[in-house]
Structures are given as C-alpha cells and as structure tokens.
Amino acid sequence: MQARQSLESHLDDWAADDPRRVAIADTLKAVAFAATALSELIGRGPLAGSLAAEVGGNAGGDVQKFLDVRADELFADAFRTAPVALVCSEECDQAVALNDGAPLAVAIDPLDGSSNIDTNVSIGTIVSVFPAPADGKTLPQGREQLAACFVIYGPQTAMVFTVGGGTHAATLDRATGRFIVTATRIKIPKGRREYAINASNYRFWDPAVQAYIDDCIAGAEGPRGENFNMRWIASLVAEAYRVLQRGGIFLYPRDARPGYQEGRLRLVYEANPIAFIIEQAGGGATDGIDRIMTIQPRSVHQRTPLVFGARDKVENVVRYHTEPPAAGETSPLFGRRGLFRV
Structure with missing residues (x-):
C-alpha cells in the first residue's frame, strides 16, 4: 500500500516555488499547528479544567467560554509566525494587525459550537484566507478567498480544506502529531434524502x-x-x-x-x-x-x-x-x- 502524504508535503507540492502559494501553504500549516494543540486540549475534557466556564462575551454578543478564549490565543500565536497581516476573529471587536506588509489576511471562528463543549459533541475551527486589503479594512466577497478550511474535533480530528482546486481532507495522526491527507477531491454524494x-x-x-x-x-x-x-x-x-x-x-x-x-x-x-x-x-x-x-x-x-x-x-x-x-x-x-x- 502506498504511503499517505502528510498535509505539509501536500501543500508544499501544490505551492512549488510560487510566492503566493507558498504564503497560503504556510498559513494553512499554521492552522494545522494550532489545531493540533487545541485538539489535545479538547481531548482531555474536564481533566484540563473547566473548559466550558463562562468568562465574558464576544463582539457578536455571544457568551465566551474559557475554551473560546484559549482557542483564539492559540491561533493568533500561530498566525504571528505566518505571512498574515491581520486577523478578523469572532472573539475580537476589530481586526487585529499582526505582520505589517504580509500578503494575506485571515478570518476565523476559533471555536465553532462552543455550546457543545461540555456535552462531548464535535466542535471545530473555521478559517478563511484572502488577500490582505490594501487599506487594511475592506472585506472581500467570498469568491475572492484564496483558501478555506475547517477543523472538526470529534472522534477523529480532521482538517477539511480547499485552495481552489477541489476539497481535500487530512486526519490528525495522534501518534505523530501530524495531519495526514486521507481524501482528495471530495464530491458531495447526490440523491441523498x-x-x-x-x-x-x-x-x-x-x-x-x-x-x-x-x-x-x-x-x-x-x-x-x-x-x-x-x-x-x-x-x-x-x-x-x-x-x-x-x-x-x-x-x-x-x-x-x-x-x-x-x-x-x-x-x-x-x-x-x-x-x-x-x-x-x-x-x-x-x-x-x-x-x-x-x-x-x-x-x-x-x-x-x-x-x-x-x-x-x-x-x-x-x-x-x-x-x-x-x-x-x-x-x-x-x-x-x-x-x-x-
């Protein structure tokens, strides 16, 4: 059986020597890095403390849980090492500037479904990657996205992503701490009721x-x-x-x-x-x-x-x-x- 490719290798092959693609690949790698740490924390559940404890409210008026805030911190730290100029997060009132002059911007829901934290139901992270706006403010239409992904923290931790050439999925190998590509060019089944x-x-x-x-x-x-x-x-x-x-x-x-x-x-x-x-x-x-x-x-x-x-x-x-x-x-x-x- 042919060995499966790691997410990093898959992204590197796609990016080759194209500067914009390399930047996108590095940003998705940053998502995978933070998601690995968050997956480990979620997997510990109550052993890691009161992850569902209410600690405040976010810009959208929703209650913030401890895990919402921790997830936001993990991804913000990861994006500081990536070519990301600013981050728009559900947990912040305004966009946060990171790396001046970087080519990309990110919009993120660091922890989707936080009402399910203490019920052991799958939760996740959702990310949009788009060109950094020249004025630092203008938000693009969705069709201007360069990449998108979501991570689902369930029985398996999986990262589903696209860079515009189909939808692919990678599964976290808990033994190595690396995401391995497990599905490429996914197609939604037709005729399902x-x-x-x-x-x-x-x-x-x-x-x-x-x-x-x-x-x-x-x-x-x-x-x-x-x-x-x-x-x-x-x-x-x-x-x-x-x-x-x-x-x-x-x-x-x-x-x-x-x-x-x-x-x-x-x-x-x-x-x-x-x-x-x-x-x-x-x-x-x-x-x-x-x-x-x-x-x-x-x-x-x-x-x-x-x-x-x-x-x-x-x-x-x-x-x-x-x-x-x-x-x-x-x-x-x-x-x-x-x-x-x-």
Whole structure:
C-alpha cells in the first residue's frame, strides 16, 4: 500500500516555488499547528479544567467560554509566525494587525459550537484566507478567498480544506502529531434524502422555508414523492462534514425571533469559508436567494442565513424563495402542492 502524504508535503507540492502559494501553504500549516494543540486540549475534557466556564462575551454578543478564549490565543500565536497581516476573529471587536506588509489576511471562528463543549459533541475551527486589503479594512466577497478550511474535533480530528482546486481532507495522526491527507477531491454524494434544520423554530421561519420542509416531511405521499430523514447536530462543522460525506442539505434560515432576522451565522468567518469548501466539492451555498460568495460584507461580524449542500437541493430552496406557490396552496387540502407537482 502506498504511503499517505502528510498535509505539509501536500501543500508544499501544490505551492512549488510560487510566492503566493507558498504564503497560503504556510498559513494553512499554521492552522494545522494550532489545531493540533487545541485538539489535545479538547481531548482531555474536564481533566484540563473547566473548559466550558463562562468568562465574558464576544463582539457578536455571544457568551465566551474559557475554551473560546484559549482557542483564539492559540491561533493568533500561530498566525504571528505566518505571512498574515491581520486577523478578523469572532472573539475580537476589530481586526487585529499582526505582520505589517504580509500578503494575506485571515478570518476565523476559533471555536465553532462552543455550546457543545461540555456535552462531548464535535466542535471545530473555521478559517478563511484572502488577500490582505490594501487599506487594511475592506472585506472581500467570498469568491475572492484564496483558501478555506475547517477543523472538526470529534472522534477523529480532521482538517477539511480547499485552495481552489477541489476539497481535500487530512486526519490528525495522534501518534505523530501530524495531519495526514486521507481524501482528495471530495464530491458531495447526490440523491441523498437528508436535511438538517432546527425544527423547533418552525413557527418563526419564512413561508418559503416552511413550505420546503413541509414537502420533505410529506414524504412519498407529498410532492417530492420520496421519504426524507432529518438530522440536526447543532454544530456547523459537524453538519458540513456530514454533508461532504453523505450528501443532503443543511439549513440555518433567518427567522422572526429577535436577533435572528438577518440570520445567525457570520458571513465572513463562517458562511464564506464553508461555502467555498462546499462549492469546491460540487455543492452549493446560498442565503436563500443569493449565492453566499457573492454577498459583499458590510462588517466583520455581519450575520447571514445559510443553506448549503448538494447543488440540486440548494437550487430547490432558492426556487421556494423566488417562485413561491400560491398562498392558498399551503392549505392541508392541497396535499400534493409544491414546486415539484407536475
């Protein structure tokens, strides 16, 4: 059996002697270095102390846990050794300048899913890499990203990444402390009948989202003509990893609750990198109407609805928003109502 390639070797082969590629490779190596240390800390759980202890609040108004802050420190330290000019982090009010004149900037959610720290559910890190803005302030659209990755800390610690030539995955070898490439050019499976959404918020959703989920729930007797399973892990990285492996679709729509009218996930350091990774695996990502990676960010912590997964399923969600059925057709009397009715 041919020996697997290390992440470092894979990135070096891709970068060759191209200066920009070398900078991107070095930045992803910095992510892997910090993620290895964070994985070890997470793996110790309560033996490492009160990782889920509340220690304050972040710029987005969320409660900060001890592990949120420690993760932010680990990645900030790692990026100081990489060609990164500034870092936009969920845990900081403003972008933090690091290496003056460096060619790259990074947007990061150092610890996604921190509400799951004390429940032993998979949590993660999400990273977007883009050119350092000339004015030090302007945020690019997602399609201007040079690389993106997420790390999932679960039964396995895995780093899923793209540099624009497909989506790949590397798994942490705990015996050596190195990431080993275990999958290249991942493609989201088609035809899988799974959707992920927090159904407890049904009453707050827009009618288009309600209609889409209603048609899934109706199953073989409804307009879709097939039965669906629902999944909900409440961990963005875990949901993304499952979609890459098993297909289907993930929805985190806007809703009528205070603080959720513009969506809940952050565009710059959550939705954009996930969208890049998903699109490079043949999928799609939208806010319900527009492609995520074409939205112009107004601020570092801007929120957005997010729907991603198999491209055909994502396109169907857009149709429910842009071609809604007549209002009367949502009545239970119209059991086979929907955009799929012939």
